[in-house]
Amino acid sequence: MAQILNNELLIEVFSEEIPARMQAKAALDFRRLIVEKLAAAGLGFQAAVEQSTPRRIALVVNGLPDRTEDIKEEKKGPRVGSPEQAVAGFLKSAGLDSLDQCEQRDTGKGIFYFAVTEKKGRETAAVLAEIIPAAMAELPWPKSMRWGTGTVRWVRPLHSIIALFGGRVLDGGYDIGGTQGRIAFGNVTRGHRFLAPDAFAVESFADYREKLRAAKVVLDREERKAKIKADAEALAKAQGLTLSPDDALLEEVAGLVEWPVVLMGGIDESFMDVPSEVLITSMRTHQKYFAALDANGKMAPRFIVVANTETLDGGKAVVAGNERVLRARLSDAKFFWDQDHKTKLEDRKSSLEKITFHANLGTVAEKVTRIQLLATEIARTIGADVKAANRAAELCKADLVTEVVGEFPEVQGIMGRYYAKDQGESDDVADAIADHYKPVGPSDSCPTVPVSVAVALADKIDTLVGFFAIDEKPTGSKDPYALRRAALGVIRLILTNDLRLRLTDITGFAFNSHYAQARIIEHEPEATGSNSLQKFGKAIESIPSRREVWSDWTTDGLMSFFADRLKVVLREQGVRHDLVDAVFALGGEDDLVRLLARVKALQAFVGSDEGANLAAAYKRASNIVRIEEKKDGASFDQPVDAARLAQDEEKALFTALNEASATAKPLLDAEDFTGTMAALAKLRGPVDAFFEKVTVNAEDKDLRANRLRLLTQIRTTLNAVADFSKIEG
Numbered sequence: 001m002a003q004i005l006n007n008e009l010l011i012e013v014f015s016e017e018i019p020a021r022m023q024a025k026a027a028l029d030f031r032r033l034i035v036e037k038l039a040a041a042g043l044g045f046q047a048a049v050e051q052s053t054p055r056r057i058a059l060v061v062n063g064l065p066d067r068t069e070d071i072k073e074e075k076k077g078p079r080v081g082s083p084e085q086a087v088a089g090f091l092k093s094a095g096l097d098s099l100d101q102c103e104q105r106d107t108g109k110g111i112f113y114f115a116v117t118e119k120k121g122r123e124t125a126a127v128l129a130e131i132i133p134a135a136m137a138e139l140p141w142p143k144s145m146r147w148g149t150g151t152v153r154w155v156r157p158l159h160s161i162i163a164l165f166g167g168r169v170l171d172g173g174y175d176i177g178g179t180q181g182r183i184a185f186g187n188v189t190r191g192h193r194f195l196a197p198d199a200f201a202v203e204s205f206a207d208y209r210e211k212l213r214a215a216k217v218v219l220d221r222e223e224r225k226a227k228i229k230a231d232a233e234a235l236a237k238a239q240g241l242t243l244s245p246d247d248a249l250l251e252e253v254a255g256l257v258e259w260p261v262v263l264m265g266g267i268d269e270s271f272m273d274v275p276s277e278v279l280i281t282s283m284r285t286h287q288k289y290f291a292a293l294d295a296n297g298k299m300a301p302r303f304i305v306v307a308n309t310e311t312l313d314g315g316k317a318v319v320a321g322n323e324r325v326l327r328a329r330l331s332d333a334k335f336f337w338d339q340d341h342k343t344k345l346e347d348r349k350s351s352l353e354k355i356t357f358h359a360n361l362g363t364v365a366e367k368v369t370r371i372q373l374l375a376t377e378i379a380r381t382i383g384a385d386v387k388a389a390n391r392a393a394e395l396c397k398a399d400l401v402t403e404v405v406g407e408f409p410e411v412q413g414i415m416g417r418y419y420a421k422d423q424g425e426s427d428d429v430a431d432a433i434a435d436h437y438k439p440v441g442p443s444d445s446c447p448t449v450p451v452s453v454a455v456a457l458a459d460k461i462d463t464l465v466g467f468f469a470i471d472e473k474p475t476g477s478k479d480p481y482a483l484r485r486a487a488l489g490v491i492r493l494i495l496t497n498d499l500r501l502r503l504t505d506i507t508g509f510a511f512n513s514h515y516a517q518a519r520i521i522e523h524e525p526e527a528t529g530s531n532s533l534q535k536f537g538k539a540i541e542s543i544p545s546r547r548e549v550w551s552d553w554t555t556d557g558l559m560s561f562f563a564d565r566l567k568v569v570l571r572e573q574g575v576r577h578d579l580v581d582a583v584f585a586l587g588g589e590d591d592l593v594r595l596l597a598r599v600k601a602l603q604a605f606v607g608s609d610e611g612a613n614l615a616a617a618y619k620r621a622s623n624i625v626r627i628e629e630k631k632d633g634a635s636f637d638q639p640v641d642a643a644r645l646a647q648d649e650e651k652a653l654f655t656a657l658n659e660a661s662a663t664a665k666p667l668l669d670a671e672d673f674t675g676t677m678a679a680l681a682k683l684r685g686p687v688d689a690f691f692e693k694v695t696v697n698a699e700d701k702d703l704r705a706n707r708l709r710l711l712t713q714i715r716t717t718l719n720a721v722a723d724f725s726k727i728e729g
Helices: 020-040 084-094 124-138 205-214 221-238 247-254 276-287 316-340 346-354 364-382 386-395 403-407 414-422 427-435 450-469 483-496 503-523 529-541 544-555 558-572 577-584 592-606 609-632 648-669 673-681 684-693 701-719
Strands: 004-015 047-053 056-065 071-079 102-106 111-119 158-165 173-175 182-186 188-190 199-201 261-266 290-293 299-307 356-358
Touching: 004 020, 004 124, 004 188, 004 205, 020 047, 020 056, 020 124, 020 247, 047 221, 071 084, 084 111, 124 158, 124 173, 158 173, 158 182, 158 188, 221 247, 221 261, 221 299, 261 316, 276 290, 276 299, 276 316, 276 414, 299 316, 316 403, 346 364, 346 386, 356 364, 364 386, 364 450, 364 503, 386 427, 386 450, 414 427, 427 450, 450 483, 450 503, 450 558, 483 558, 483 592, 503 558, 558 577, 558 592, 577 592, 592 609, 592 673, 609 673, 609 684, 609 701, 648 673, 648 684, 648 701
Parallel strands: none
Antiparallel strands: 004 056, 004 158, 047 056, 071 111, 102 111, 173 182, 188 199, 261 299, 290 299
């Protein structure tokens, strides 16, 4: 048996600068590959920790054995006395020469040959020398390159590989092909490119980490992030400011520096009349600067830059250089901002006709027309200002053709609000323009102002209906048009605002809009954009038959898609997915607020003793009826004949079922789902007594049939609330 020692494996793959957004994922992937290969080789370990900096991926694995275990393998062969051909095939597959090398064992079913082979364990160092290059070859970089005469691809040119096991260099390397040959494993690395570029040898992970720190490299990514954040907050605080939170930028900057030095620079006051969103986007996107906020939460004329070096002047030259670069960047932004003010949003709508939304769904201008009609319909339904919703929808995409959004797409919608406010539009209209893309993710805020909600819903539902209508649905992990995100946005908008919307009606209206627009354009190609709005609205009214087509189509299409997305939302709230299925299976339920109330009441019910017992009784009753219906080739969904009820228990159950149905119906109609469940809970006693005392398959044919009808009534009564056959457990 191999002895487990405190052997440590240290690997460092040193290269040119790795793109910041690839480093952490690459380190995790490298750890995964090494760990998988260790497990496949039968090598256990205590811990494996990955690290990454701009120029290196490192991994330390502790507690490896000095060699793999000896392995004894057994292979069962043919029965003793089997034909010679079967015996020969067995010997060949087992790698044996004769039956003398086999054992004979009585298995209880006869005497069989067994091939028993023993494989001696291998030195761990030899196994590791094979594992490391194999893992490197399989590392999945998003982008990779070849360099020099090499034929192997890596994210950036490789320089060296540390591979130490128990303090000793492994015998091996990584072949990069061509005339460059192999990079041999070693124990040498380098520190900071400029501050400590000389090579040095290491003996262990602790030695490696400390020598890197002495060579101006902070190995731990989380430590670099913490230092950047703490130093930036301290600099801001010294100026009476606070750091603008930006976790994504912090993550990226930590991948750009090995020795973070945080500095603060100034922004010319002449740029501060440009919207802060534009300034911040320009700084973070192009320069990787952090913004600072004043006491009122407004952007201050300061920026924070993270350098990757120390300078003799304390960073003054670095700050001055960055200020100079930033002035050029912000000069462009200010120019775009000033130019955009010369044209009203309304006058930009015609330019949207030149932008294709999708080849099969028309232009952005045509989408805007559909959004207008749908937003108006939704506004009427939810009690929002119809005129404001229509106006906001008309202008919601106009900022796409502005100079600022052309340069900084991240501020689309936001800039529309600024331009709308400057041009005299109401707050409701301006805010709806800014918010109509929201929510774009689970951490994004959700609009609550009715006009904003109407336009945001219209935009997302139009997109969903359009892509489903042309059969461009998400498949597997692929969702190129972000339809899952759009559906989740619709669900959040409805549930957050407690909107009583029938999704089938709204999506049917959207489908009619697509259909009518396609028909108009087919016959009148010039009728696009807002000029077609009046004709478009009349065309929708003239095609009621399409609503029926849409309703049928959504049964297995978009409504099922919403159901799947709703499960995701509710799972995060601790709601079981099978309960959502149980309610959706009733059919006709497209009011998400009502559905959620029903699902939550159902969850509370099945979580109680009464509910759990009734769910089990439902399944028992359903199984009995299903088996007997199959046996008889007949159904038992006819009314129960009260005169044929023989035992007190079946009479009591019949009475309880009728009382429960009578009590539950008005409660269901009033959407008192908790009260409905309470009415059903009273069935537990009569149902338990029935199954305990009554024999369903009585010898009397008519009595048996009547009892099967009674079981069917149990199923029917419970199915008024949800399809209990969908409930698991």
